[in-house]
Amino acid sequence: MSEVKMSAKDLRLWYGDFEALKTVSLDMNKNSVTALIGPSGCGKSTFLKTLNRMNDLVEGCRIEGDVRLDGEDIFQKGYDLALLRKRVGMVFQKPNPFPMSIYDNIAYGPRVHGIRKKKVLDEIVEKALRGAALWDEVHDRLRKSAMGLSGGQQQRLCIARVMAVEPEVVLMDEPTSALDPISTQRIEDLMAELKKKFTIVIVTHNMQQAARIADRTAFFLKGEIVEAGDTLQIFQQPRDKRTEDYITGRFG
């Protein structure tokens, strides 16, 4: 069996009085893609944002339970938040390049983490862009603003930006929902490549996408995980009636 990279155990989360996650437990394996599926508002993004503690920013958000990265509790006192977010990167639903040059976008993370040498940065930028299958398209305009790229390119730039800080886990929240089919295809291809190095957790509304790219799939409903398991099993022999209803499109 593959090794568990990140795990959540009996995780409960409240936004004010509203309980958005009700005792959720999930293991995310190393070098594999875990897909989170489920209807809108069921807590997928919330769960994802707990893994790199982006929920800390939300006023009135309260968390109970246990999330571990390599067996270490990420909510323990004195845990290095900057390091956590470096190790657990995040790609957002809407591409969000900074309004700076392509180069500076990629170099942003490494610079934040203390890398200053131009030569080192140059190498990181090239490697990250190659890793995100974007190098060939942009290598001759690294100094141009990233805002001039197409949506699909911007999203790959955001992936490259995350990879430039050499994360161990990459969280993706519907990374292709704002993209056209061809860009989506490229990013899916990319994910197959990325999982050789990283642990990937992806939220998707697209059943086919989950089936294509994920090794394991978790089905969320109203703040709970109804069922989690191998993608094949989830899609072909769901154990729970509600899972079956959802993946066959009977509600959602």
Added chain:
Amino acid sequence: MRKIIDNVQRSVLWLCGGIAVAFLAVILVYVIARGVPYINWEFLSTAYRPGLDQEGIRDIIVGTLAMVGLTLVIAVPIGVLAAIFMAEYAKKGKVLTTIRFCVESLAGIPSILYGLFGYTFFCLQLAFGFSLLSSALTLAIMVLPVIIRSTEEALFTVPDSYREGSLALGASKLTTLFRVILPCAIPGILSAIILSMGRVMGETAAVYYTAGTMARAPSSVMSSTRSLAVHLYLLVKEGLESGDAFATATILIVIVVGLNALANFVAKRLSRKLTGGN
């Protein structure tokens, strides 16, 4: 039918725009046309000594620039920091709403009240007298709401997705502020500064009561001095020399436009440099 409405709409828009531009143009042309004949090197390079038949505005220009400079040096850091605190750090709630309400009210107070306050508090109470310092402090309080409001506005327009993107890469809040948010907000902050400069240079009442009317370049922050707007006011009030008044007005316009252009230029350069892109 649709087309007619469309055309009417367009014409009305053009008309309104045209009227606004026309007014501006008429005022500018009128003032400048009457002022330019009186502007010469002597006018610009000598001090104002009416008794000695010397009516230049050199010292008054210096006084005005010093006043604008000192006011901004006081008001911009305080205003920008306050806005950053309010927009980025303060918890949303009653306190913040109250502060905003106060700031907004402060913006609506007639300038003569600032003058009165500055006179009694800075000139008399703190014994700064009629001085550059008294007036700059007064004017700083006066433009603070403008700076706070527009800086806050500018910070609000920076999408949250930038903040999230930066924080998710492990950047601290402060790094995010300096490397991502402020560069985006700089044009807005600069325009606040431009607006403030305009208000300071156009102000008479508050300056009259705090800086006095001494037509000398200030030798220190404690000296009394005169701004172009006050000078203009006095010239008009005395009813003499309408040519000099228009000449002074022309110079005032040139300085305002010049400083605007400069601020714009700096804003462009700065935000390009900070964001590294083009």
